[in-house]
Amino acid sequence: xxxxxxxxxxxxxxxxxxxxxxxxxxxxxxxxxxxxxxxxxxxxxxxxxxxxxxxxxxxxxxxxxxxxxxxxxxxxxxxxxxxxxxxxxxxxxxxxxxxxxxxxxxxxxxxxxxxxxxxxxxxxxxxxxxxxxxxxxxxxxxxxxxxxxxxxxxxxxxxxxxxxxxxxxxxxxxxxxxxxxxxxxxxxxxxxxxxxxxxxxxxxxxxxxxxxxxxxxxxxxxxxxxxxxxxxxxxxxxxxxxxxxxxxxxxxxxxxxxxxxxxxxxxxxxxxxxxxxxxxxxxxxxxxxxxxxxxxxxxxxxxxxxxxxxxxxxxxx
Numbered sequence: 001x002x003x004x005x006x007x008x009x010x011x012x013x014x015x016x017x018x019x020x021x022x023x024x025x026x027x028x029x030x031x032x033x034x035x036x037x038x039x040x041x042x043x044x045x046x047x048x049x050x051x052x053x054x055x056x057x058x059x060x061x062x063x064x065x066x067x068x069x070x071x072x073x074x075x076x077x078x079x080x081x082x083x084x085x086x087x088x089x090x091x092x093x094x095x096x097x098x099x100x101x102x103x104x105x106x107x108x109x110x111x112x113x114x115x116x117x118x119x120x121x122x123x124x125x126x127x128x129x130x131x132x133x134x135x136x137x138x139x140x141x142x143x144x145x146x147x148x149x150x151x152x153x154x155x156x157x158x159x160x161x162x163x164x165x166x167x168x169x170x171x172x173x174x175x176x177x178x179x180x181x182x183x184x185x186x187x188x189x190x191x192x193x194x195x196x197x198x199x200x201x202x203x204x205x206x207x208x209x210x211x212x213x214x215x216x217x218x219x220x221x222x223x224x225x226x227x228x229x230x231x232x233x234x235x236x237x238x239x240x241x242x243x244x245x246x247x248x249x250x251x252x253x254x255x256x257x258x259x260x261x262x263x264x265x266x267x268x269x270x271x272x273x274x275x276x277x278x279x280x281x282x283x284x285x286x287x288x289x290x291x292x293x294x295x296x297x298x299x300x301x302x303x304x305x306x307x308x309x310x311x312x313x314x315x316x317x
Contacts, residue, residue, distance in 0.1 A: 019053035024060075029093070031059045031100045042096040061096045065187060066106070068113045074197055075122055077130045082200055085133075086193040087121050087171075089113065091179070091186050098183030112182055117189060120174040124167050132162045134194060164191065 024030050030043040034056045043049055044063075051058060072086040091113065093099045103109045125133055138160045168189055176186040196204055268275030288294070 015053075020050045021048060022051065022058045023048055027063050028060050029063055029096045031061070031096050033057050033059060033100075038097055038100055044096075059096075059100060061093050061099060063092065065090045065092050066109075068110065068117065070114070070118060070121070072193070073118065073122070075125045077125060077133065078127060079129045081130045082197040083125075083130065083133070084193070084195045084197060085121060085125055085191060087117065087189060088192050089117055089175075089186060089189040091184055093183055094185040095183030098181070100183075102182045103184075109182065109184060112179070112184075116178045117171070117175045117186075120171045121189075123174065124171050128162055128167060131160055133164055133167060133191070135160050136163045136165050167191075 022030070024043055024046050026046045028046075030049070031038050032040055032043070032051055034052070039056070049058075068089040068091055070087040070089070072084050074082055075085050076082050091109075093109075099109070103112055168191060172186060172189045175189065179186050195201075
């Protein structure tokens with residue numbers, strides 16, 4: 001009987017020990033509550049600790065950085081340009097007692113962060129022109145697009161006087177001052193993404209299309225002018241080549257005709273009568289055919305070589 005009693009007492013002691021002991025590691029901090037109310041100071045150092053079993057409860061909170069991801073929202077800038085702004089932040093619990101008393105858990109903390117950071121983002125975005133939120137400095141843009149020089153002169157981006165870095169710094173400071181009362185330290189806030197709202201996007205895209213059509217038309221007219229210049233040069237060169245070739249051909253032809261005339265003259269000068277006969281035959285051939293009829297006097301010189309011609313026997317008429 002005594003042995004059973006000893007076993008029961010031992011089990012109760014073991015249960016009480018495990019319920020009273022708790023371990024805090026390097027990434028945790030603990031607030032001890034009794035009947036729901038915090039007692040004592042928060043435990044921030046790692047180690048083995050004890051509490052009253054079943055009466056007191058250890059509430060663990062993380063020490064490391066925690067994430068906050070904002071919901072993208074539509075915000076107007078100072079120059080009345082509506083943009084979508086998507087932000088994110090990193091935060092941590094620096095006073096777990098205040099944190100437990102005010103927001104109690106991470107869900108409550110996220111709700112507070114939503115309200116405070118979103119409000120700070122909206123305040124700063126609406127207080128500055130779009131260029132201040134988009135760019136950090138007045139450093140020259142790295143991008144270059146051929147033909148955009150004149151368009152950029154007409155519609156410059158503007159001058160950065162404050163810049164996105166100062167805006168995010170201001171958001172951080174404004175939100176941090178309001179979060180300290182909840183035991184939360186806001187470590188950093190950044191703008192993850194900026195974009196125009198749909199209506200403004202359409203207007204921007206139409207303007208970009210118009211600008212690029214203007215550039216395309218400029219290139220097209222320059223190309224047509226260059227093509228006409230090349231075409232005119234080609235025609236000029238072609239006419240020059242043709243005229244030069246014609247002149248050369250005429251020179252060669254003239255020289256050939258002169259040489260042929262000289263050869264003919266030398267050949268025919270040896271027998272003028274033969275030359276006269278051959279030329280007469282050539283003229284007969286060109287002037288007459290089977291249907292030709294000619295009437296000449298008997299003393300005409302044109303047919304002198306046919307006069308006295310006698311047909312031999314057996315010769316066809």
